[in-house]
Amino acid sequence: MKTYPDRLLKRVNEFEFPAVDIFVTTADPILEPSIITMNTVLSLLAVDYPSDKLALYLSDDACSPLTLYSLVETIKFAKLWVPFCKKYNVQVRAPFRYFTPNSTPLEDDSLEFQHEWETMKNEYGDLYKKIVVAAQRPFTCDLDSDFADFCDVNRSDHPAIIKVISGNTYLPHVIYISREKNPKDHHHYKAGAMNVLTRVSGVMTNAPLMLNVDCDMYANNPQVFLHAMCVVFHYKNDQDFGFVQFPQAFHDGLKDDPFGNQLTNLAFLINGVASIQGMFYAGSNCFHRRKVIYGLSPNDKINTAEI
Ligand SMILES: O=c1ccn([C@@H]2O[C@H](COP(=O)(O)OP(=O)(O)O[C@H]3O[C@H](CO)[C@@H](O)[C@H](O)[C@H]3O)[C@@H](O)[C@H]2O)c(=O)[nH]1
Numbered sequence: 001m002k003t004y005p006d007r008l009l010k011r012v013n014e015f016e017f018p019a020v021d022i023f024v025t026t027a028d029p030i031l032e033p034s035i036i037t038m039n040t041v042l043s044l045l046a047v048d049y050p051s052d053k054l055a056l057y058l059s060d061d062a063c064s065p066l067t068l069y070s071l072v073e074t075i076k077f078a079k080l081w082v083p084f085c086k087k088y089n090v091q092v093r094a095p096f097r098y099f100t101p102n103s104t105p106l107e108d109d110s111l112e113f114q115h116e117w118e119t120m121k122n123e124y125g126d127l128y129k130k131i132v133v134a135a136q137r138p139f140t141c142d143l144d145s146d147f148a149d150f151c152d153v154n155r156s157d158h159p160a161i162i163k164v165i166s167g168n169t170y171l172p173h174v175i176y177i178s179r180e181k182n183p184k185d186h187h188h189y190k191a192g193a194m195n196v197l198t199r200v201s202g203v204m205t206n207a208p209l210m211l212n213v214d215c216d217m218y219a220n221n222p223q224v225f226l227h228a229m230c231v232v233f234h235y236k237n238d239q240d241f242g243f244v245q246f247p248q249a250f251h252d253g254l255k256d257d258p259f260g261n262q263l264t265n266l267a268f269l270i271n272g273v274a275s276i277q278g279m280f281y282a283g284s285n286c287f288h289r290r291k292v293i294y295g296l297s298p299n300d301k302i303n304t305a306e307i
């Protein structure tokens with residue numbers, strides 16, 4: 001479906017936009033380096049959408065103080081990064097892609113921009129160093145610190161840890177979750193995390209839409225939420241759509257993509273699937289209606305058994 005955010009903004013007032021709960025899942029801060037996860041988080045905190053309608057939940061299946069520490073430091077940086085992105089309409093809002101080693105502002109950019117760009121690059125460099133250094137040393141158990149909950153914790157057998165991280169009025173709410181684990185109940189990997197995220201967000205913010213993103217992805221278009229809303233507002237009845245999902249593109253692929261990693265064949269496959277009951281959910285990059293996940297009818301007239 002072709003979507004036109006500019007036309008949507010003429011037709012729909014921002015206050016009519018629905019709230020969205022954003023879920024990012026991570027399973028290990030070393031195998032899935034925290035700095036990558038934090039870039040995912042930053043790209044989503046900075047999207048073009050009313051920030052008071054967004055809440056970002058980070059699920060940490062490693063129950064790692066490093067992930068919580070990285071998130072707290074990232075929110076401090078986000079207080080500078082998000083206004084910078086919005087002021088200058090930055091297109092790539094994941095700093096590790098925006099600040100490539102050879103990138104510099106253009107000569108005809110304003111002096112103000114050049115100055116702020118430099119500051120932001122240094123601030124991101126500091127964040128990067130803090131996280132990389134923290135990853136190299138064990139967290140000491142300090143019962144008075146914010147990390148006391150992680151003292152002597154076994155990642156596969158521990159009670160739930162939930163932390164609300166304070167930002168400011170220009171940032172979405174941010175919540176860290178390490179779900180309860182015990183050896184008797186299988187945790188079901190990402191699916192288990194998604195179930196917990198759905199339940200916890202249902203109690204805390206209960207947005208009608210939920211976006212899920214893996215920890216190594218980022219929004220490469222700041223208008224991605226507005227594109228999704230073009231589809232949401234296209235349908236008059238809630239029950240006419242279940243989810244809006246975006247394609248994935250991969251970085252650093254092999255020349256000519258000999259193994260088909262870029263999934264270009266999907267574009268053809270999808271056209272075929274459309275005629276046999278419609279598109280399937282591909283696992284991430286997807287806005288779901290909350291009620292679809294709950295298995296509830298959007299209007300109470302339909303018996304849920306018929307859905
Ligand atoms: O116990 C676990 C294991 C994984 N994950 C997260 O799940 C996501 C996907 O895991 P990954 O190992 O990266 O799987 P991929 O094969 O790369 O993922 C693709 O395929 C999966 C389905 O097999 C989908 O769920 C993913 O969204 C899709 O990107 C990542 O964010 C992980 O951190 C958890 O939260 N808990």
Ligand SMILES: [Mn+2]
Pocket residue numbers: 214216
């Ligand atoms: Mn993956």
